[in-house]
Amino acid sequence: MAARKSPSTAKTFAIEVHATPAKPLGMAPATFLRDYWQKRPLLIRNAFAGFQSPVQPEDLAGLACENGVLARLIEHDRSTDGWRVRTGPFQESVFPALPEKDWTLLVQDVDKWDPDVRALIAHFDFLPRWRMDDVMISFAATGGSVGAHVDQYDVFLLQGQGHRRWQIDASESTRGKRPPLDFRPDIELKQLTKFKPSHDWVLAPGDMLYLPPNVPHNGVAEDACLTFSFGMRAPASAELISDYLDTLVVDADEGIRYQDPDLKLPEDPNEIDVAAMNRVVAALNAIRMNDPDKLGDWFGRFITTYRAAGEVMPSGPAPSLDEVDHALANGLLLERHPWARLAWRRAKRGASLYCSGLDLAVSVKDAQRIAAAERLDLAAWSGLTAKGRQALQELMVLGFYQLTDPAFEDQLEEVLDADAEIVVARDTVDTIEVDDFSDDVREVNVHEDGVEVVVSFDEEDEEDEPEDGAGQRRH
Secondary structure, eight states: OOOOOOTTTSOOOOSEEEOOSSOTTSSOHHHHHHHTTTTOOEEEETSSTTOOOSSOHHHHHHHTTSTTOOEEEEEEETTTTEEEEEESSOOGGGTTTSOSBSEEEEEOOHHHHOHHHHHGGGGGTTSOGGGEEEEEEEEEOBTOOOOSBOOSSOEEEEEEESOEEEEEOOHHHHHSOOOOOOBOSSSSSOOBSOOOOSEEEEEOTTOEEEEOTTOOEEEEESSSEEEEEEEEOOOOHHHHHHHHHHHHHHHOOTTOOOOOTTOOOOSSTTOOOHHHHHHHHHHHHTTOTTOHHHHHHHHHHHHTSOTTOOOOOOSSOOOOHHHHHHHHHTTOEEEEOTTOOEEEEEOSSSEEEEETTEEEEEOHHHHHHHHHOSEEOHHHHHTSOHHHHHHHHHHHHTTSEEEEOHHHHHHHHHHHHHOTTOOOOTTOOEEEOGGGSOTTEEEEEEETTEEEEEEEOOOSSGGGSOTTOTTEEEO
């Protein structure tokens, strides 16, 4: 047994560091993973130098009014220490009626709704991408808070606007003393009954606080502020075993049963003896619970299935491979649905690509290229093998990928900004003149739920042109 280090020789770790352009974590990523990841908290000053929030408070409030968005509004009455929790979607009239202080709006999955927020995730590529759960953004009026609490997962708290005071209890990592984690029974929020902070900081825009699981913390807005919370997915062991057993049950061979051809006369017919339990273990092992490929494929499907995703549906018939070739050659892009989660794993032959609970067999290079790119242009598409392109076509059929026109998106913004007559209202469809767009765009319809673009795929051989206009694709 190794001798215990005395306090004078034990290594000490800084809890506050300053980032540099070369080291945005204030240290090398490998050092962070070795010394801090899931071990101790760390405040990184100026982690995002000159940070400009891609969303504004009014954007967040508008998003919280949309159907399908997970949002909460938390208000605190200091006089009674009472807490009120409301869940969205909210009416727009809610926000002007709020007081000037002591409330917080939290919106989850903002990365799924805003591409600029989603782009921030690339800063955390020193971690497996499939570990990232979502980016939650909170707006807090002065004094706004959710109370002292713990999270069961790793979280990076980036200050986006304004200032927030963070208090944490790092006693477990600094003194080896686990703090009490009992919750208050009188409120809906899981707030700690006791909270004794060991550190107290005020974070400015660009500062970031990393917290491992189960570190007590409390954040209070010093002024109106935005905070970005990058949360990691950490499924509980009970969740893992439950889901895996469901998979095993579905695939189980009914012929695999408890067997006892070596049965001996029992000393007591009512006893479940050691020999019987050994046969139970043998029956369970016959299911091959530790089969690495079966286990790996299950986990790939499990971890890419998002816990709160809305149903991804295709917007129309998927284009053929030839139509995709033609569209990409004309400047369109193949874009991944923002709710799609991808990961891959090496298999006995090639790789398994996982997308939102599905698995497809592709080559390792195809898996790497597809999982790494949210958008594929003609060069990226052409760099895939036939099997890789076929896998993407299968995902297009299910709505996980669609063709988009980047030039159209820029032009659409200009048209919408310039034309005050366009109003997107419930149960209405507005049509924009297609003369404003590229020749491939046949029709543009603005719905309540988004924009529908009808794109033409011209065939070189008119005899192969479908009579019913099947060459058109809606996105």
